[in-house]
Amino acid sequence: MNQSYDVIVIGGGPGGYLAAERLAEAGRSVLLAEERALGGTCLNVGCIPTKALLNSAKTYAHARQSAQFGIEADNVRYDWGQVQAWKDDVVRRLVAGVTATERRLGVTVVAGHADLIGPGQVEVDGQRLTCHDVIVATGSVPAMAPIPGAADNPAVVDSTGLLAIGAVPARLAVIGGGVIGLEFASVFASFGTQVDVVELLPEVLPMLDHDLAHLMRRGMPDIGFHLGSTVRSIEAATVRFADATGQAGAVEADVVLMAVGRRPLLDGWGAQAAGLALARTGVVVDDRCATNLPGVWAVGDVTGRSQLAHGAYRMAEIVAAHIIDPAAARRQGQVFRAQTVPWAIYTAPEAAGVGLTQAQAEAQGRQVVAATVPLALSGRFVAENDRRTPGAVKVVADQESRQLLGVQMVGPSAPETIWGAAACLEAELSVDDVRQLVFPHPSLSEGIREAVWALN
Numbered sequence: 001m002n003q004s005y006d007v008i009v010i011g012g013g014p015g016g017y018l019a020a021e022r023l024a025e026a027g028r029s030v031l032l033a034e035e036r037a038l039g040g041t042c043l044n045v046g047c048i049p050t051k052a053l054l055n056s057a058k059t060y061a062h063a064r065q066s067a068q069f070g071i072e073a074d075n076v077r078y079d080w081g082q083v084q085a086w087k088d089d090v091v092r093r094l095v096a097g098v099t100a101t102e103r104r105l106g107v108t109v110v111a112g113h114a115d116l117i118g119p120g121q122v123e124v125d126g127q128r129l130t131c132h133d134v135i136v137a138t139g140s141v142p143a144m145a146p147i148p149g150a151a152d153n154p155a156v157v158d159s160t161g162l163l164a165i166g167a168v169p170a171r172l173a174v175i176g177g178g179v180i181g182l183e184f185a186s187v188f189a190s191f192g193t194q195v196d197v198v199e200l201l202p203e204v205l206p207m208l209d210h211d212l213a214h215l216m217r218r219g220m221p222d223i224g225f226h227l228g229s230t231v232r233s234i235e236a237a238t239v240r241f242a243d244a245t246g247q248a249g250a251v252e253a254d255v256v257l258m259a260v261g262r263r264p265l266l267d268g269w270g271a272q273a274a275g276l277a278l279a280r281t282g283v284v285v286d287d288r289c290a291t292n293l294p295g296v297w298a299v300g301d302v303t304g305r306s307q308l309a310h311g312a313y314r315m316a317e318i319v320a321a322h323i324i325d326p327a328a329a330r331r332q333g334q335v336f337r338a339q340t341v342p343w344a345i346y347t348a349p350e351a352a353g354v355g356l357t358q359a360q361a362e363a364q365g366r367q368v369v370a371a372t373v374p375l376a377l378s379g380r381f382v383a384e385n386d387r388r389t390p391g392a393v394k395v396v397a398d399q400e401s402r403q404l405l406g407v408q409m410v411g412p413s414a415p416e417t418i419w420g421a422a423a424c425l426e427a428e429l430s431v432d433d434v435r436q437l438v439f440p441h442p443s444l445s446e447g448i449r450e451a452v453w454a455l456n
């Protein structure tokens with residue numbers, strides 16, 4: 001480890017490791033400090049291991065339902081030890097890939113704790129280093145709701161705890177009907193666990209309009225949903241709540257997943273002492289991801305502007321562009337546009353979206369037009385899915401300008417398809433522009449085309 005670098009990056013998740021790669025590619029000397037595991041939350045305990053578990057769950061469900069497609073599979077069983085081994089191997093291979101890339105590009109990766117001292121000054125495991133720029137990418141940690149009986153309760157786990165569980169529980173209570181809660185609910189329901197989701201809001205997945213969120217719930221008939229319900233206490237593994245009418249209810253479980261969101265990691269690395277401007281939601285940044293301190297940038301979950309790995313990637317690239325050539329970055333308009341970052345959920349059924357929902361657009365006072373079409377309009381969807389699989393696409397556009405404002409999709413491959421809709425929003429295409437695009441046939445993406453043609 002040298003004493004001085006062009007750039008020091010604090011945190012080796014998607015935001016940190018991609019920033020380091022882009023800067024090293026441009027010839028900058030970069031030190032990346034990671035105190036736990038390179039790859040961060042995403043590779044080690046987030047996006048990737050959950051997708052490995054979901055893939056095993058979907059494969060199991062598909063094998064059991066294959067007779068209708070003319071495939072007989074007898075005695076279909078799962079081996080949880082192998083499910084876990086597959087997940088761990090996927091993580092190991094991807095972390096090894098990032099480690100090799102950093103090494104190839106000449107990034108100095110240090111396994112240690114970093115503290116921000118001030119502009120151009122960082123301490124790594126107590127050793128003072130200097131640099132031109134600092135990138136803070138410390139990420140986020142699971143939030144714990146202050147529910148009586150939750151703290152120090154061995155039955156209550158967060159997402160990291162549930163990922164590593166040694167056996168499939170008979171009963172699982174999930175507190176929180178957001179993306180993380182529902183992905184785990186989907187995994188364990190597929191493996192035969194009795195799953196109950198308790199959600200404070202009147203509907204799950206607040207990034208969807210209620211009609212599509214309702215469709216998602218209909219697609220998960222094995223999961224019990226308790227909506228508009230406030231958890232009052234947890235006793236052993238029993239979750240006690242008051243429902244929307246104030247009526248007392250309870251879910252008896254073996255394991256309770258606390259999935260009430262994540263909070264930016266703002267403590268323990270010197271942010272306050274260094275004078276960094278902080279809000280409750282995260283490190284305060286402008287649209288270039290610059291903080292209030294000169295030469296100090298922040299990217300990813302710690303900014304609170306995105307809680308998605310690809311949001312962190314985009315911020316990393318923006319910061320790298322502004323460090324490498326600020327004038328060119330300004331010319332190119334390298335700024336973070338949260339409204340064109342797509343989101344995705346990999347449950348069965350899957351869903352994805354980008355931009356505004358109809359409810360969000362109307363809450364902004366916009367006059368909008370919206371259309372929802374069933375995916376049954378797609379020949380591929382009909383050919384590949386049983387009749388109970390839900391699928392729909394909803395598009396929202398500004399009534400006057402006809403500009404596309406948002407797209408929501410429920411159905412298989414929605415996460416693979418949504419980038420096309422995000423590109424349309426990024427390019428500020430109108431409904432008439434999108435009507436001129438050609439979609440492959442038969443494909444699920446044709447649902448977007450059908451929905452756009454269904455708009456008044």
Ligand SMILES: Cc1cc2nc3c(=O)[nH]c(=O)nc-3n(C[C@H](O)[C@H](O)[C@H](O)COP(=O)(O)OP(=O)(O)OC[C@H]3O[C@@H](n4cnc5c(N)ncnc54)[C@H](O)[C@@H]3O)c2cc1C
Nearest residue numbers: 011013015035040041042046047114139300301307308309
């Ligand atoms: C269960 C789960 C599933 C998810 N699924 C998806 C998904 O499918 N798609 C998606 O886009 N997103 C998903 N996410 C969110 C995604 O993981 C995060 O948005 C992403 O990891 C954020 O990247 P980051 O670089 O900001 O932070 P992180 O990935 O959290 O990385 C921050 C790193 O900084 C390190 N660090 C912190 N402080 C210090 C310090 N002082 N010194 C040294 N190192 C430090 C930490 O150890 C950590 O490794 C999921 C999250 C969870 C929990």
